[in-house]
Amino acid sequence: MTVFKEQSEMPPKPQRPGAEDREMLRQAALLTRDLHRPSPAIYWSDCFGSAAIGYAALLGAMVSHHAALTTALVLLSILTLYRAVLFIHEITHLDHRLLPGFRIAWNIGVGAPLLLPSFLYEGIHAVHHSRAHYGTERDPEYLPLAHMRPWTLPLFTLAALAMPFLLLLRFGILGPLSWAVPPLRRLIVERFSALEVNPAYRRPAPQGDFALRWRWQEAAASMAAIALIATTALGIVPLRAFGLYCAVLAGVALLNQTRTLVAHLWENEGGQLSLTDQYRDSTNVPPAFPGMLWAPVGLRFHALHHLLPRLPYHSLRHAHRRLAAALPRDSAYGEANYPSLTMLLRRLTRATMGRHSSRSARAGSARATRHA
Known part of the structure; x- marks a missing residue:
């Protein structure tokens, strides 16, 4: 049985993992050793x-003339293509010897058409x-984010x-242009070649085999972006379809x-x-519905994934x-x-609001002291 935190309960501050935490790591490895093969x-x-x-639903929406049907097909396309896109996360963790050809097929069938080649995430994750x-x-x-302003x-x-629009700009215009303009290329690689959260991050240039994969994946996405921009500009693809x-794409994002x-x-x-503190700072949301819609491909078990990152997504629920069931109810x-x-x-909203209120109160107290 899964035990959830009470909504009002705040987690303890991160601590160095103790004996119980080391035991959790040992038990996790022991209990899941038969679940690692994709x-x-x-x-x-x-x-x-x-x-x-997802593609069939999108094409159906493009030819549909009924608003309700178009809306339903767009929503279906978003949910199913979102699921397909999130296999980019699996690609970053897979032992590709056990799933030969999957990365290439994914990039051809999903990554390039949706302008999300896997090099945007490989290495970064x-x-x-x-x-x-x-x-x-x-x-x-x-x-x-919990310590930042509410807005x-x-x-x-x-x-x-x-x-x-950023992906079309990246792969349809700036990316191809950057191959002829070295300073622009450095900027593109460092600042516009990663699915990142942290705006301060600067990506290093790729090396070795990864550089080769990067080139062909980028070329495929650029061809798709240029074709889409050109056919729309020429009127071959209707503006409604575009x-x-x-x-x-926006719904998926x-x-x-x-x-x-x-x-x-x-x-x-x-x-x-520590690894255990990473786990505590991450989350599992075990209920299957609606979690399987907003966090498919095992991502509703994100804390467990940080504990055992090599587990394939279809094993996370079993793990x-x-x-x-095996660990004590009060374990980490x-x-x-x-x-x-x-x-x-x-919870996250309350954290930002509380932080902002505390800052405002301290600022008001400081002002009152200065005027006293």
Whole structure:
């Protein structure tokens, strides 16, 4: 049985992992040692079945003349393509010898058409999982959102709506141009080649085999972006169809940005954390519905993923059940389990509001002291 925190309960401050935490790590590895092999049948059918449904729904919306049907098809396309897109997360963790061809097929069938090639995330996500970098200013996927001003949250979320136009600009115009302009190329690589949260992050130039994968993935996405821009400009693709494509991309980005808001507690202010403290700063939302819609491909078990990052997504639910049943109710494992997306959003909002109120109170007190 999963034990959830009470909504009013605040988690303890991160501590050095003690004997209980070391035991949790040992038990987690022991209880899940038979769950680490990815199932090719599940990966291929889930990912590309979702993509096929998403593309079919998008095409259906483009030819539909009924507002209600168009809306329903757009929503279906967003949900299914969002699921297919999130396999980019699995690609960063997979042992590709166990799933040969999957990364190439994903980039051709999902990454390039949706302007989200996997190089945007590969390498970046590994830094986020690093014990030395997680939650620090060097982490590309972390900001101390719980300690920032309240307006940061809606701005952070709604910025996702600009994603289609930024991707078209990146791959359709600036990317191809940058190959002939070295200073622009350096800027593109450092600042516009990562799916990041931290705006201060600067990406290093790719090396070795990864540089080769980067080049062909970028070329494929650029060809897709240029073709879309050109055919729309020439009137071959109707503006309505172009708009629906952008709406679906924006919907995918908005869903993912909302999920990102609750993937962590965002309470670390730059200090280095242990693996167990990374776990405590992350979240599990075990209920399958509606979690399977807003956090598919295992991402509703994000804290468990930080504990056991090599587990394939289809094993996370089984692993969670085993750990929740085997570990004591008051163990560190239960500290990261939450009942819903809504509860986590309220918690994060209260944290920013409380922080802002405290700052305002201190500022008012200082002003009163100066005028006394």
